[in-house]
Amino acid sequence: MxxxxxxxxxxxxxxxxxxxxxxxxxxxxxxxxxxGARVVILPELTNSGYVFRDRxxxxxxxxxxxxxxxxxxxxxxxxxxLILVGGLCERDEDGLIRNSAVLVDAGGVRAVYRKTxxxxxxxxxxxxxxxxxxxxxxxxxxxxxxVCYDLKFPEWVxxxxxxxxxxxxxxxxxxxxxxxxxxxxAEVTRVQASASVNRMFVAACDRAGPERGVAWVGGSVxxxxxxxxxxxxxxAYDEGLVIAECRLGDARSKRVGAHNDVHADRRPELYRSxxxxxxxxxxxxx
Amino acid sequence: MxxxxxxxxxxxxxxxxxxxxxxxxxxxxxxxxxxGARVVILPELTNSGYVFRDRxxxxxxxxxxxxxxxxxxxxxxxxxxLILVGGLCERDEDGLIRNSAVLVDAGGVRAVYRKTxxxxxxxxxxxxxxxxxxxxxxxxxxxxxxVCYDLKFPEWVxxxxxxxxxxxxxxxxxxxxxxxxxxxxAEVTRVQASASVNRMFVAACDRAGPERGVAWVGGSVxxxxxxxxxxxxxxAYDEGLVIAECRLGDARSKRVGAHNDVHADRRPELYRSxxxxxxxxxxxxx
Numbered sequence: 001m002x003x004x005x006x007x008x009x010x011x012x013x014x015x016x017x018x019x020x021x022x023x024x025x026x027x028x029x030x031x032x033x034x035x036g037a038r039v040v041i042l043p044e045l046t047n048s049g050y051v052f053r054d055r056x057x058x059x060x061x062x063x064x065x066x067x068x069x070x071x072x073x074x075x076x077x078x079x080x081x082l083i084l085v086g087g088l089c090e091r092d093e094d095g096l097i098r099n100s101a102v103l104v105d106a107g108g109v110r111a112v113y114r115k116t117x118x119x120x121x122x123x124x125x126x127x128x129x130x131x132x133x134x135x136x137x138x139x140x141x142x143x144x145x146x147v148c149y150d151l152k153f154p155e156w157v158x159x160x161x162x163x164x165x166x167x168x169x170x171x172x173x174x175x176x177x178x179x180x181x182x183x184x185x186a187e188v189t190r191v192q193a194s195a196s197v198n199r200m201f202v203a204a205c206d207r208a209g210p211e212r213g214v215a216w217v218g219g220s221v222x223x224x225x226x227x228x229x230x231x232x233x234x235x236a237y238d239e240g241l242v243i244a245e246c247r248l249g250d251a252r253s254k255r256v257g258a259h260n261d262v263h264a265d266r267r268p269e270l271y272r273s274x275x276x277x278x279x280x281x282x283x284x285x286x
Numbered sequence: 287m288x289x290x291x292x293x294x295x296x297x298x299x300x301x302x303x304x305x306x307x308x309x310x311x312x313x314x315x316x317x318x319x320x321x322g323a324r325v326v327i328l329p330e331l332t333n334s335g336y337v338f339r340d341r342x343x344x345x346x347x348x349x350x351x352x353x354x355x356x357x358x359x360x361x362x363x364x365x366x367x368l369i370l371v372g373g374l375c376e377r378d379e380d381g382l383i384r385n386s387a388v389l390v391d392a393g394g395v396r397a398v399y400r401k402t403x404x405x406x407x408x409x410x411x412x413x414x415x416x417x418x419x420x421x422x423x424x425x426x427x428x429x430x431x432x433v434c435y436d437l438k439f440p441e442w443v444x445x446x447x448x449x450x451x452x453x454x455x456x457x458x459x460x461x462x463x464x465x466x467x468x469x470x471x472a473e474v475t476r477v478q479a480s481a482s483v484n485r486m487f488v489a490a491c492d493r494a495g496p497e498r499g500v501a502w503v504g505g506s507v508x509x510x511x512x513x514x515x516x517x518x519x520x521x522a523y524d525e526g527l528v529i530a531e532c533r534l535g536d537a538r539s540k541r542v543g544a545h546n547d548v549h550a551d552r553r554p555e556l557y558r559s560x561x562x563x564x565x566x567x568x569x570x571x572x
Binding site (some may be wrong): 116120153154155156158183189194196228263267269270272276277278279 | 564
């Protein structure tokens with residue numbers, strides 16, 4: 001089975017400068033291609049930046065799937081013969097503003113995913129998706145898409161794993177929050193767990209550079225089906241490439257040891273209660 | 287809100303020596319109580335040990351809920367005024383052999399959970415449970431129960447979180463497997479992710495001491511609702527106490543930041559597909 005080089009381009013972007021952001025991303029994709037990458041991932045909202053002043057600013061930066069950002073990604077995919085996954089501030093066919101992940105290859109747009117679980121003020125800007133995340137057959141294997149906060153919902157990750165993704169690509173903008181000394185970011189820990197419970201590769205591409213007072217985890221990583229990190233995160237690392245060689249075919253077996261299979265061992269007939277709402281919050285008396 | 291001291295007694299046990307195992311566990315519970323523990327967790331299959339030669343050996347070691355092991359736990363709970371969760375090789379009311387977790391307090395047996403996802407040769411020994419894991423109201427808060435490999439099924443953990451557990455207690459016997467230098471055990475990473483996606487405390491109590499050629503991770507930990515470790519794992523640590531002060535009431539709020547709630551932000555209407563079987567295995571062509 002062959003190796004596929006998977007690269008996350010952790011980028012410093014600028015909110016409100018789509019031309020500049022497209023140029024930064026294009027150069028990063030070129031560097032990734034020169035390093036041998038066949039799959040390249042860009043952060044969430046690569047065209048627009050993240051920390052909008054208000055909905056109107058985001059709306060003014062949103063663009064359709066045939067706009068300059070995705071057209072540029074397709075051109076890069078053709079030029080370098082690679083698969084590119086990027087986060088797009090999208091104006092969809094109905095004029096709604098979406099926080100999307102787009103997968104393109106030399107054939108053009110192969111899949112679009114609209115972020116379903118919205119973080120913080122995204123709720124005031126974006127319309128959440130209500131479709132299952134796509135799992136796309138590509139030249140290197142099956143690739144699934146999610147965006148950032150979606151990873152905090154393991155049942156949502158499961159929908160990708162169960163449909164046979166070899167590699168889950170996740171554009172993210174993880175705002176930095178405090179953590180105990182010596183601890184890995186919790187966001188990275190969740191990537192690792194997502195990989196191991198589904199025995200698939202997971203690549204998350206985070207932001208770099210501060211934006212309007214927000215700093216980022218800088219947590220770009222590639223995790224293998226055992227849940228260990230093949231690349232990243234780099235301490236105090238800012239902009240640059242996090243790249244790993246992945247034997248994506250390893251994700252086709254869900255076996256662990258001689259008698260187990262993490263998908264076949266599931267007991268879906270017992271999981272029905274997770275379709276119900278949570279027990280409502282309950283002031284602490286403990 | 288008050289602090290509750292939660293202790294995992296990572297124990298070296300001996301397969302086939304229930305009297306010895308009960309004594310080892312009783313002394314460990316005494317040490318935990320002396321250290322101030324209000325909740326004490328023992329490993330999986332504390333009475334029997336784990337590495338059975340065959341089903342007959344396990345059957346010969348199994349005991350009912352009113353057998354000497356659980357009676358001893360109740361006596362310890364009364365003596366020290368604590369809540370005790372232990373793994374039991376159980377002969378149930380129908381004579382079936384179960385890999386169980388039992389929660390006792392001064393009032394006696396409060397809940398029994400029969401492991402639902404069986405690991406390796408357990409499949410030849412135990413009858414899997416088919417009931418939702420219990421979430422028990424106790425003097426210190428709501429406690430949920432799972433056993434070991436169950437943690438690899440985030441939808442199963444979710445059933446505990448959604449029913450309002452403040453603390454998930456998990457007796458485990460994690461067999462040691464290779465991991466890259468500097469990496470935390472994947473089992474521990476999954477505990478951390480389980481805690482953070484449900485914003486509950488998770489305490490996993492692992493085994494110590496080799497048994498018939500099997501070594502253990504020694505990965506006993508207590509994780510907080512942010513997914514960070516309050517105690518454990520200790521490098522090259524064998525038998526002993528892993529103890530942490532937990533503000534269990536923190537698990538009553540599922541809020542993260544000003545606009546999010548990890549339970550209320552779920553989209554259960556979109557998760558139906560996880561009740562279906564996985565896409566079947568598919569030989570790698572990638």
